[in-house]
Amino acid sequence: IFYFTDMPELGRFFSAAFGGAPTADFRVESVFYSNIFLLVVLMVASTPLPSRIWARLRARLPAAEPLGNMAVMALCFISLVGRSYNPFLYFRF
Numbered sequence: 001i002f003y004f005t006d007m008p009e010l011g012r013f014f015s016a017a018f019g020g021a022p023t024a025d026f027r028v029e030s031v032f033y034s035n036i037f038l039l040v041v042l043m044v045a046s047t048p049l050p051s052r053i054w055a056r057l058r059a060r061l062p063a064a065e066p067l068g069n070m071a072v073m074a075l076c077f078i079s080l081v082g083r084s085y086n087p088f089l090y091f092r093f
Helices: 007-019 029-033 037-043 049-061 064-082
Strands: none
Touching: 007 037, 007 064, 029 037
């Protein structure tokens, strides 16, 4: 309740939370656009293309598996650090 700065915004939140029509103030677009890279990666990963590329890479470069694992781990760390900012909720008081 203390997150909202004005009463109409709080009313729109409760309306959407309890069965009302969601409004544009909840910024569905921003969530979509912030995760568009992940959606594209998942769409490509659901095809047989990555397994073909991985098989060719492993045949040419024996160290591909450990390097690939480290790259995925680094991307996970970068993703976690980028989303770790969490301001204190009651800073408005």
